Amino acid sequence: MNKQIEDILNRIYSSFEKKKELRLSNDDWFFGFETNLYDYENESVLKLYNKLQEIDKSIVEDINSLYYKSEKFNFYFFDCPSIVYEKCFNVRCNMFLKKYNEAREIDFIEIEINKHSSPSEYRILECNGEKLNYDKYIRKLDLNIQKSARNKLLFLNSLLDNTVDERTALVSLNIFKGKQGKLVFDKLLEDLPITLNEIDARGNQAKFISIWKNATSRALIFKPSIMFKDYIGYLNDTYGTNYATRSTSSGVKHEQSIDALLKGYQAGEI
Incomplete structure (x- = not known):
């Protein structure tokens, strides 16, 4: 893995760990944050809130940075640029076909379409042996990242159409x-x-x-x-x-x- 990519992932991991530590030590206050019952007059709560905001801001900046470095170093992750996704598609598809020897390319395409149509649970970064879900930050990320999701679906649907056409042509030859x-x-x-x-x-x-x-x-x-x-x-x-x-x-x-x-x-x- 490229050193710059690795550094970004480590920073994201560190930020998630900081949030986890804050939660463990301030569990009662976290209930207020999650239910929008902030005690704005409590200085300690406000201080904690500001810390969380800083950490979230850092996570957003690092995911944005990961997106742009991804294109430079051809690093695949779920919300990588669509150009990287397309470059990595065949390798990932072949890995899938080796793992599931009864599967076909169309199966992989359909699975990918389903994932990118309902992406919340698949927005995962693997850092230091842990899986970090960053879906809650997606609306705060660079607009390019949000648009890349649309472009991936366009690419996948194009592949699906071609695969169906090829399958139909094959059936035609057979009957x-x-x-x-x-x-x-x-x-x-x-x-x-x-x-x-x-x-x-x-x-x-x-x-x-x-x-x-x-x-x-x-x-x-x-x-x-x-x-x-x-x-x-x-x-x-x-x-x-x-x-x-x-x-x-x-x-x-x-x-x-x-x-x-x-x-x-x-x-x-x-």
């Missing part, structure tokens, strides 16, 4: 009979039509089901090993539907339309 099968499927969606921007519109589910139940379209589009549950899983993952494998939509009334469209495609209209 369709090559590029031609996917092309026929997409063309049927366009011509039936299935309104993807209104995916829950009446009739869409029946049309999706009819593509599967029509023997000709199924043979043209899907790999022979694909089962109905695989197809439904693809629809739910790709279009955000919530179809069950035991669908009540028969799709029969759309099969003639599909036959006519497929004949047109075979005649060179695709």
